[in-house]
Amino acid sequence: MKWTHIVIHHTGAEQKNARQVRDYHRRLGWRDVGYHYLIERDGVVVPGRPPSMRGAHCLAGGMNHKALGIALLGNLEERPPLPAQTAALQGLLRRLVREYRIPPANVLGHREVPGAATVCPGRHLDLAAVRAALGPDPAPRYRVQVGAFADRARAEALAARLRAQGFEAWISGGS
Ligand SMILES: [Zn+2]
Known part of the structure; x- marks a missing residue:
């Protein structure tokens, strides 16, 4: 897979942990959880499907073939992300944009993907701030x-x- 984008999600429900999300996606008949990373409430990052596998998190824009998918556990339309989740998200993003040479401008919230009809990842996640925290575009x-x-x-x-x-x-x- 050649990853050029990252799409950020919330799970939209207050699951206890990443395992519940994974079990839910498997019950849907998927091979594995649809995201590549899940961020639990305490800021622990749980690997989802391996980055060698295409995503199952965002049909719009062909993103399942282009974008790594990250999901924060919880409903961020209802409540802000917890500080530990935000810190973990920024740390993970910093690592991924470096590793895959993804321009910060290509780090998108699910709802920002053209054609996606969703509020995901919720109005309380400030996507502009998330990108700004990645610093100036380091793309050579x-x-x-x-x-x-x-x-x-x-x-x-x-x-x-x-x-x-x-x-x-x-x-x-x-x-
Ligand atoms: Zn989403």
């Missing part, structure tokens, strides 16, 4: 030098691939 800007490739088409293919991943990339050199 790429200059793809044509001279490094056999031909211009290959340089352009690489630049297009980088752009598809959310990076800024342009071509220099060649004719």
Whole structure:
């Protein structure tokens, strides 16, 4: 899987722990819980399905194929996330955007995905603040030098691939 986005959810219900969410999703006949990470009330991060498996958390925008899914336990439409959950979310996001080179602008709440008709992850989760806490966009800007490739088409293919991943990339050199 090539992860270019992260989608944040709440579970929408006050489950006791991640195991309850997993059991629920399995009863739906899914192979595993739909999210890649769950964040319990005390801020413990519980791995969900492995990152090598496509998600089952956001059909809109084709995100199941593009985005790692994180869910905070609870109904954040009804109550704010607990401080330990927010801290854990930020720590996890910081690690994931670095590891997968995901631009903070591609860290979205479920409801922000075009086509998603949902309040998830709830009005009490301030998504702009979550992104701002990831700092300025650390995504490198790429200059793809044509001279490094056999031909211009290959340089352009690489630049297009980088752009598809959310990076800024342009071509220099060649004719
Ligand atoms: Zn959601």
